[in-house]
Amino acid sequence: MQEERFSKAKFAAWVGIIGNLILAVAKAGIGVIANSKALLADAVHSASDIIGSLAVLLGLKASQIPPDPEHPYGHGKAEPISAIVVSIILFAVGLEMGYTTIQAFFAPITAPGMLAVYAAIISMGIKEWMFRYKYRVGKELNSQAIIANAWEHRSDVYSSFAAFVGIGGAIVGQRLGVPILVYLDPVAGVFVSGLVIRMAYRMLRESIHSTLDVVWDEEKSKGLRETAQMVPGVLQINELLAREHGHYVIVDVKISVDAQITVEEGHRIGKQVKKVLMENFSNVQNVFVHINPYDQVGEDDISYPPLHKIDTADVIEKDGPILH
Structure with a gap:
């Protein structure tokens, strides 16, 4: 590509x-x-x-x-x-x-x-x-x-x-x-x-x-946020920043997961978030995921209400890639 x-x-x-x-x-x-x-x-x-x-x-x-x-x-x-x-x-x-x-x-x-x-x-x-x-x-x-x-x-x-x-x-x-x-x-x-x-x-x-690290506004990054939030195990999106970096976009996202799961399980969820965003948005060059425990969300985090959970594979297979 x-x-x-x-x-x-x-x-x-x-x-x-x-x-x-x-x-x-x-x-x-x-x-x-x-x-x-x-x-x-x-x-x-x-x-x-x-x-x-x-x-x-x-x-x-x-x-x-x-x-x-x-x-x-x-x-x-x-x-x-x-x-x-x-x-x-x-x-x-x-x-x-x-x-x-x-x-x-x-x-x-x-x-x-x-x-x-x-x-x-x-x-x-x-x-x-x-x-x-x-x-x-x-x-x-x-x-x-x-x-x-x-x-x-x-x-x-x-x-x-x-x-x-x-x-x-x-x-x-x-x-x-x-x-x-x-x-x-x-x-x-x-x-x-x-x-x-x-x-x-x-x-x-x-x-x-x-050249000044322009960040997409909430409306423009809505598709990214909703796609990440649909990944199984993601309980909440605390913050998502999509920064223009020339012709591509770098995404920084903070997600909340169940505080009782293992570090390995949380890491696996984070990797899935990165994979889904990069596969479904052609202009996303890289994704950096920060994991938060759901019951200890910091006061300074920007939280978005959780969406209804669906299987990511179903989203891709039934509706096609989410490119908006």
């Missing part, structure tokens, strides 16, 4: 790297030939996406490293961390694009050639396809890094559209003899840089949120 996930994610990252490399080179070359500041800014944007896709690829590889003594919960947070790197790179690129384009207002300027218009249109189509593909894969694999990378492609669609409007307006202005419209090309470049900065900020905020 994990290998299949990594294979799909890696392929998506390489699609971004190769696609952006081709677009960046093409737009930069045409931008120079057609003398378009907006298209050159758009080329820089595509080039930054290459760095972003590489960061995503490295993050995906790091997240595949199995748990070790220093990282007992695994390396799942490598993905949102790589998304943070992408966001910072994008933010810096946006500032640089804005600064470079503003300088064009203080120098003689002419309208770009029609070739720049065609380049902007083709870029919009390719980048929109890349966005839809990456976003679908990111949602399917629950990968914050791939989703962040997808939004980079969508921001490129906006920037190409802004470049198209600016380039077209500048060409029309020159042909109609309206000199001020020629400045629509650098104006579009500045607008593109603003879009990039805005997108980078949004991605950075979401990525930081994902």
